[in-house]
Amino acid sequence: MLENAHITSAHPRILDVKNLSTSFDVAGKQLKAVDNVSFHLNQGEVLGIVGESGSGKSITLRSIIGLSRRYGEVTGEVNWQGENLVAMLERDLRKVRGKDIAMIFQEPMSSLNPLLTVGLQIGENLVEHTSLDKPGRRRRSIELLEMVGIPDAENRLNDYPHQFSGGMRQRVMIAIALASNPKLLLADEPTTALDVTIQKQILKLILDLSKDLGMAVILVTHDLGVAAQTCDRLAVMYGGKLVETGATREVLRAPKHRYTMGLLQSVPENIEPRTPLFSLPGTPPSLMNLPLGCAFAPRCAHSVADCAEKKPPLIGEQHQVACFNPTNSGEATKGVA
Incomplete structure (x- = not known):
């Protein structure tokens, strides 16, 4: 197993994302791929953003450094060293992009x-x-x-x-x-299409460089096993929104959102041969037809009346969740941490 350094609040905050939203105009309709996402990052910290394909992970990274605004509208704040990157002119942003903030793209x-x-x-x-x-x-x-x-x-x-x-x-x-x-590295699924041995080498390389250079990392992945081994904190995305955030160990061992629990249950662990694998019912929502309330409600067996009508806010202190009917500590789950 890879080991990542424990980052505490004593480390200075270097990135503060507030109400970041990204919309694209498709056939005259505004499709919101990232919806009021807020999070922060400390120096030297590794933050994992996890979720199924289409949840908004990669667009979030591109929006941080202004790549998404070439094709869509980006609003909110990305505060970096006292400046809001969202409001920054392209010529000034180019001085930051690639120098202070670098990105590894998904397919080399x-x-x-x-x-x-x-x-x-x-x-x-x-x-x-x-x-x-x-x-x-x-x-x-x-x-x-x-x-x-x-x-x-x-x-x-x-x-x-x-x-x-x-x-x-x-x-x-x-x-x-x-x-x-760079002081911040954005890694968009850097181990996609690589075999397991090479995956481990690449992840270890990124973590070693982060430790040696004091570089913060935002790692986008759909693999909870990768996230468990590499990240200090996790942010779970679904339908363009953050649905759960917290310390990696806490989120994976005691998930509060039904979607996070479903992702964990989908990881094969200590199962008998020929046993059917668990999978979340349904498919992620289309941006063309997002539900009025919680985007996960149509796939959730525990939804309540508010879920269909209202978007749950992300609430909590260190461990945050956006759910009207979160899990409780007594519910069984399988973890990868």
């Missing part, structure tokens, strides 16, 4: 330019965000490839993305992201 083969060598792609970040000269950029590029575990780094600078395996391409993406020593 489509994120890397197939026509440029790996060395040139790392160099683009260094040209934009550092004052290094050409020899300095080359030395830094070799250093970065060595840092992420790519052998024979000097010679591999001239290779193209297709000459690397999937795990090595993901390491190249991490090297590009780390080029200018």
